[in-house]
Amino acid sequence: MKAAIAALLLLLLSLSLSAQTLKGKLFGMQGGVREILPGGMLRWIGTGVVAVVNENGVFELPVQDVTDRRLVASHPGFVTDTIMVEEKTYLSIVLSKAATELAGITVTDRAGAYISSLGVAKTEVINQKELSKAACCDLAGCFGTQASVQPQTTNVVTNAQELRILGLSGVYNQVLFDGLPMIQGLSYTYGISTYPGSMVENIYVSKGTTSVLQGYESISGQINVESRHPEKSERLYLNAYINSFGEKHFNANVATPVGKKKKWHSLLALHTVQPAGKTDGNKDGFLDLPLLTRYMAYNKWKYGNDKETGFSTQIGLRITAEKRIGGQMDYDAAGHKGSNKVYGQQVGYTQPEAYIKSAYRWSDEHALVLAVSGYYHDQQSWFGTTSYAAVQQSAYLNLQHEWYWNQKHLLKYGVSYRYQELEEDIRFINSSLPRSYAGKYQTSLRVPGVFAENTFHWLDDKVTLITGARIDHHQQWGWYFTPRTMVKYAVNGNHTFRASAGTGWRQVSLFSEQANLLVSSRDIIFLEPLKPEAAFNWGVSHTYHFVTGQTTGTLSGDFYSTHFSNQFFPDYDSDPTKAIIRNFEGSSRSNGLQLEASFVFFKQLEVRSAYNYLDVYRRENGEKVSLPFNPRNRVMAALSYRTKNNRWQGDINAHWFDKMRLPDTRSNPVAYQRPLYSTPYATVNIQGTFRLKTLDIYAGCENLADYRQPNPIISANNPFGPYFDLSSVWGPTRGRELYLGVRYSIK
CATH class of the missing domain: 2.60.40.1120 (Carboxypeptidase-like, regulatory domain)
Incomplete structure (x- = not known):
C-alpha cells in the first residue's frame, strides 16, 4: 500500500x-x-x-x-x-509566408550570432545574418564579430592561417564540415580558406570538451561548419567581391528540387578567386599578400528527413584546386622555382573529397546512422630552395545506433575507423645552408574505435547531462581511453549554467601542420619520435538572457583550463638557427577567461563586446615560460545598425591585442634580433550595406587605421642567408584594405 x-x-x-x-x-x-x-x-x-x-x-x-x-x-x-x-x-x-518579400521583413526579426539555449555544451552560433556583416570571403574571415575564435597567420608569405581557441594552436580544436572531420593533416594549413562564406549556413563554436561521437581529437574546442541546406536555400545566389589590392572573388549557388516527386534536393556551389596585383606597402621587398588562384566546386544532395520514419541521406562532393605564389617582388613562379637568386614560395594542390551521411529510422525510438567521408590531397610546393611534395589519403567511417529510451533519454553507441596515409618528400636545391632534414617521411594512422554516449533529461529538461566515452587503438601507441561529460542546468528561461570535463588526444602531422618549419633557414633537429599529444580540459560557464521592453540582451562568462600530459611545440628559443623537435611531458597549461555582453535595441541596433584573458604557459626547469603569440588580454567590440525598412545597414568591429611573447632571437647578430615582446595594437573594420529586394551592395574597409607590424620578416634583405625567419610575425602586415561587393539572390 x-x-x-x-x-x-x-x-x-x-x-x-x-x-x-x-x-x-x-x-x-x-x-x-x-x-x-x-x-x-x-x-x-x-x-x-x-x-x-x-x-x-x-x-x-x-x-x-x-x-x-x-x-x-x-x-x-x-x-x-x-x-x-x-x-x-x-x-x-x-506560420504563414509573409505576403511581401521586402528585405525589412526578411531580416529585421532574424537573430544574429547567439548562444544556443539548447546545447548542453556552450555553443555560439554564427548564422548567415552575422556573416553578412563582413566580406567573409573565407572561413578565416568569418569571426570578426565574435571573440572565441582568433584567426592567426602561420606563414605571412603564403597567408596560411589557423583558427585558435583558448590561445592554443588550431590543431587542438576540431574543425568539422557538416559534422565530419574533413580538415586535418595536409588540408589543415590551407583548408579553412577553401570554404567561402557564401556556402555556409551556420558555424557552431564550442570551447572545451565536446561530444565523443565525432572522435577523440577536440582538445580546446570544436568548430562545425554547416553548409547551405539544398531544400531551403535561395534558388540562385550570386556574390562578387574585389579589394583594393585587386584580388577578386566570385561565388554562385544554385538550389533545385530533383525528380518527379521532388524528394531529392540539390545545391551546386561554385567559387573562384583570381589573384591580386603585386604590392609592397612596407617596402621590405616582399609581396604584401600572395597571388592566389582558386577554383572550387561543391555539390550537395539531400533526400528525406532523418527525424522522420524511413530512409534519409545527404551526399556531398567537392573538388578544390589552388595555387599561391608569394615572395620577393621580382619572383616569377616559372623561372625562379628553386632559385637561390630570387626568393619565392609557391604552393599548388588539388583535393577531391566526398562524404555520405545516411540514416534509417524505423520508429521514434530507434535509428541507425552511417557516416563515411574521404579525401585525396596532392600538393607540390617550393619554399625558396626547399622542395616539398606531399600526398595524403584520408578516410573516416562512423556507424551508430540511436535509441530513445524511457521516452526522454537518448543513447548513441557504435564503432568508428580513422585512416590516413601521408607521404612527404623534402629536398634542398641550390642551398648552402647546413640543413639536415631532407628525405622522405611517412605518417600513418589506423585507429579503430568504439564509443557510447548517453543524454539524460531530468526535471523537465532543466537538467541535461551527457556522459560519453570511447576506446580507440592507435597502430603504434596502443589503446586510448577518452571519457567526457557535459552538464547544463537551466535555472529558468533566463539563467543557464554549464560545466564540462574530459580528455582528448591527437597524432602530430609535423610538416603539414607547422608551416614555419619549412619556410625559414632553421635546421630541424629531431631528438625523439613524437608521441600523440594528450590533454585534459575542464570548463564552466553561465549565460543570462533577458528581454526588457524593446531591448533583448545576453550576458555570459566562461572559464576553461587545459592540462597537457604530452605536448609538441617546436623549440625556437634554444638556438635561433634551429627548431628542436621533442615531446614535452612536463607541466603545460592554458587558462582562458571570457566575458561577453550583447544587446539588441528596437530590433535595429546590435551591440556586442567581449574581453578575453589568456594564461598559456609551460614550466621548464621550475620556471613559468609563456608560450609565444598569445596576448594576455584581448578586447573585441562590434556594433551594427540598420534602418527600419532595412534598406541601409552599417557595421563596425574593433579588436585590441595586448603584447605577446615572441621567440627569443637574442643570440642572433644585432641586425637580425627582434624584441622579446610585441607591441599592443588595435584594428578597426567597417562595412556599409545597401539593400534592394534581390540585390545587396556592400563596401568596407579592414584595418581602417592602416596599422602594420614593423619588420615582420627577419633578414628580408637576405632570404637565402642563415637568419631568414618568418616565426616572429604577430600582427597585420599588409595595411589598410578596401573592398566592394554585390550579392544577388532569387528566393
Whole structure:
C-alpha cells in the first residue's frame, strides 16, 4: 500500500513538473508544403521569457508564473502570430509566408550570432545574418564579430592561417564540415580558406570538451561548419567581391528540387578567386599578400528527413584546386622555382573529397546512422630552395545506433575507423645552408574505435547531462581511453549554467601542420619520435538572457583550463638557427577567461563586446615560460545598425591585442634580433550595406587605421642567408584594405 501511495505521489509530481513546461514545434507553410522553422523565436507576451527553436523545429518554454498565456511566434519571412495557449502542454504552430518579400521583413526579426539555449555544451552560433556583416570571403574571415575564435597567420608569405581557441594552436580544436572531420593533416594549413562564406549556413563554436561521437581529437574546442541546406536555400545566389589590392572573388549557388516527386534536393556551389596585383606597402621587398588562384566546386544532395520514419541521406562532393605564389617582388613562379637568386614560395594542390551521411529510422525510438567521408590531397610546393611534395589519403567511417529510451533519454553507441596515409618528400636545391632534414617521411594512422554516449533529461529538461566515452587503438601507441561529460542546468528561461570535463588526444602531422618549419633557414633537429599529444580540459560557464521592453540582451562568462600530459611545440628559443623537435611531458597549461555582453535595441541596433584573458604557459626547469603569440588580454567590440525598412545597414568591429611573447632571437647578430615582446595594437573594420529586394551592395574597409607590424620578416634583405625567419610575425602586415561587393539572390 505504501509503495502504491509513493508511486502515485511520484506520478503526480512528474505531471506537475511537466505541466510547468510548454513544448512543441514551429512550422512554416510555403508553397503548400509545411516545413520546420529552425531559429524561430517564441515569447510569452509582456515577459522576458524567450525560447529559440532548435535545428529540429522543437521549442520548450517554461510556463511557471506566467499569467498572460498569449504566445508570440515569429520567424523571418513569415507572418508573426499570437496564440492563446490556455492549459495546453504541447503545441504545433504553423506560420504563414509573409505576403511581401521586402528585405525589412526578411531580416529585421532574424537573430544574429547567439548562444544556443539548447546545447548542453556552450555553443555560439554564427548564422548567415552575422556573416553578412563582413566580406567573409573565407572561413578565416568569418569571426570578426565574435571573440572565441582568433584567426592567426602561420606563414605571412603564403597567408596560411589557423583558427585558435583558448590561445592554443588550431590543431587542438576540431574543425568539422557538416559534422565530419574533413580538415586535418595536409588540408589543415590551407583548408579553412577553401570554404567561402557564401556556402555556409551556420558555424557552431564550442570551447572545451565536446561530444565523443565525432572522435577523440577536440582538445580546446570544436568548430562545425554547416553548409547551405539544398531544400531551403535561395534558388540562385550570386556574390562578387574585389579589394583594393585587386584580388577578386566570385561565388554562385544554385538550389533545385530533383525528380518527379521532388524528394531529392540539390545545391551546386561554385567559387573562384583570381589573384591580386603585386604590392609592397612596407617596402621590405616582399609581396604584401600572395597571388592566389582558386577554383572550387561543391555539390550537395539531400533526400528525406532523418527525424522522420524511413530512409534519409545527404551526399556531398567537392573538388578544390589552388595555387599561391608569394615572395620577393621580382619572383616569377616559372623561372625562379628553386632559385637561390630570387626568393619565392609557391604552393599548388588539388583535393577531391566526398562524404555520405545516411540514416534509417524505423520508429521514434530507434535509428541507425552511417557516416563515411574521404579525401585525396596532392600538393607540390617550393619554399625558396626547399622542395616539398606531399600526398595524403584520408578516410573516416562512423556507424551508430540511436535509441530513445524511457521516452526522454537518448543513447548513441557504435564503432568508428580513422585512416590516413601521408607521404612527404623534402629536398634542398641550390642551398648552402647546413640543413639536415631532407628525405622522405611517412605518417600513418589506423585507429579503430568504439564509443557510447548517453543524454539524460531530468526535471523537465532543466537538467541535461551527457556522459560519453570511447576506446580507440592507435597502430603504434596502443589503446586510448577518452571519457567526457557535459552538464547544463537551466535555472529558468533566463539563467543557464554549464560545466564540462574530459580528455582528448591527437597524432602530430609535423610538416603539414607547422608551416614555419619549412619556410625559414632553421635546421630541424629531431631528438625523439613524437608521441600523440594528450590533454585534459575542464570548463564552466553561465549565460543570462533577458528581454526588457524593446531591448533583448545576453550576458555570459566562461572559464576553461587545459592540462597537457604530452605536448609538441617546436623549440625556437634554444638556438635561433634551429627548431628542436621533442615531446614535452612536463607541466603545460592554458587558462582562458571570457566575458561577453550583447544587446539588441528596437530590433535595429546590435551591440556586442567581449574581453578575453589568456594564461598559456609551460614550466621548464621550475620556471613559468609563456608560450609565444598569445596576448594576455584581448578586447573585441562590434556594433551594427540598420534602418527600419532595412534598406541601409552599417557595421563596425574593433579588436585590441595586448603584447605577446615572441621567440627569443637574442643570440642572433644585432641586425637580425627582434624584441622579446610585441607591441599592443588595435584594428578597426567597417562595412556599409545597401539593400534592394534581390540585390545587396556592400563596401568596407579592414584595418581602417592602416596599422602594420614593423619588420615582420627577419633578414628580408637576405632570404637565402642563415637568419631568414618568418616565426616572429604577430600582427597585420599588409595595411589598410578596401573592398566592394554585390550579392544577388532569387528566393
